[in-house]
Amino acid sequence: MEKQLRRNVLFNTAGSLIFYFCQAAMNLLVTALAGVEANGLLATAMTIANVALSAASFGMRTFQVSDLSGKYTDRTYLFSRYLTVAAAWVGCMGFAFANAYSAQQRWVIFLYTGYRLVESFSDVWHGYLQKAERMDIVGVSFGVRGLVTAATVVAGLLLTRDLVITLAVLLALNAAYVLAVDLPLARKRADLAAKGGAGVGALLLECLPLAVYASLNTAIPSVPRYYCERLLGRVELNYFANVFLPVLVLQVAVVYLFVPFITTFARLWQGRQKAGYFKGLRILFAGLFLLWAAGAAGVALLGRWGLSVLYPTTPEILNYAGLLQPLVAATVLTVAATVLCNLLTIARAMKGLIVGCLAGLGAALLASPALIGAYAAWGTAYATILGVGVQALCLLACLLLRCKKQFAAV
Structure with a gap:
């Protein structure tokens, strides 16, 4: 267990820092490759997406991994995340249309928010891995997706000079990694067939x-x-x-x-x-x-x-x-x-x-x-x-x- 804990600490910290640095570098990369105006579009989307990410995550991760008594089933946590992610994305776009943004700005908001909400969606699956003491897998996921983010922004803007196309590819690649890698690995550690316990409404109310x-x-x-x-x-x-x-x-x-x-x-x-x-x-x-x-x-x-x-x-x-x-x-x-x-x-x-x-x-x-x-x-x-x-x-x-x-x- 101590060996696995050391592995968890090493991989999770390293991978998460790579992800953080690559996200933080997005503004610098967009400014250098697409100009100040494009970065202004991205900065607005980032501000709105941060609110959406907080709402979608619902502060639930620590609650989930510390639910050792099984008050709520793994299915309940998953279905609650479907609801919060969908509500956050709809609310975000409602805000975008309620304000006098250009069509380009709305597309940037839509795609960048989707990219960040992939993080919130994967969070519930990472919770299953964390309860199984496999944070090393989570760290690898963050590290890979961080490098994919930086490479996509650079390649996309160099090839297309179009921020919308670049963000669309970024969203697709991050979602593909989570669906193809994170979900199968996490599904092995989750009991999605179990039923009973309190429902989604009770979970959201308690959280x-x-x-x-x-x-x-x-x-x-x-x-x-x-x-x-x-x-x-x-x-x-x-x-x-x-x-x-x-x-x-x-x-x-x-x-x-x-x-x-x-x-x-x-x-x-x-x-x-x-x-x-x-x-x-x-x-x-x-x-x-x-x-x-x-x-x-x-x-x-x-x-x-x-x-x-x-x-x-x-x-x-x-x-x-x-x-x-x-x-x-x-x-x-x-x-x-x-x-x-x-x-x-x-x-x-x-x-x-x-x-x-x-x-x-x-x-x-x-x-x-x-x-x-x-x-x-x-x-x-x-x-x-x-x-x-x-x-x-x-x-x-x-x-x-x-x-x-x-x-x-x-």
Whole structure:
């Protein structure tokens, strides 16, 4: 099991990072190969598709893989995903037609949203693989589809110079991989013939707080950025975002690193294994401290050099290098909050999730105008730290209260 866990961590982290980097590179590739106007079309589609992806996923993945008692069957999870993906795609296109977009923009929205919803559709199948401790297969899937994404964008735009055709091929290839590879492998680990248990409606209703939490969780770090743009302008927000980008890679990597351990924590929780569970928590928080120490040391030694390498045409960004240290702190707190949200989902502490996210959102809303007004772009980082920090503390308090009840008789 330990060998398989190491394999899961390695493949899932590597594959997911490849997928993340390739998606992040799409804007750069489209701008270079098709021009700024085409990238503007894609940027609009990305904003809308992110909302659709969140709605389609319904915050359900951790809930699914931690349903060790089989309250809901594998068929129920699958049928619920059919509904949420279809509703998200229809809602997305309804929004596109309700606004005065051009026909080309609507096609870009339709195809790019479809491409992202393939990710949401595959997510439920990946849940079956995760419960079977085969996150290595999931990592390979993400890695392959990430490379396919980058290669398709480059080849499609070089050959056709047409963003719509390129996105159509991208959607088709990603869907084909999921249908031809992921589904057969996941179907072997799923029991789609089993019936009984609660139905789709009950599942969606029970997971509704998770969907709400997902929206609130996204809003917390977005609030300081909103006030940064409103109070300081787009140029300052651009510098803030560019400095944050290399730090964000650290955040994404660590979150993906934790994913294979969700099943382990679920088994410890379900089995009321108090000693093992709290040992896992201690290791987790020790790891977060080491992450902060390594990140802080790394940006102190290499931060300015790294920014100069990433942005050679804008040397003025070095004036914002001091942002790196508070952004490392914000990143570690964000990872802590994300992990705690997963642990509360395993514990089925839905109220705790909502309370923690509302507290963080309230702190960010109250603090952002004052901190940004006083400290400019640095205030954006401080407001992010405050919002996510309050969220993490509230989530931790809720988790410890839930643990006290769960392990009371142990």
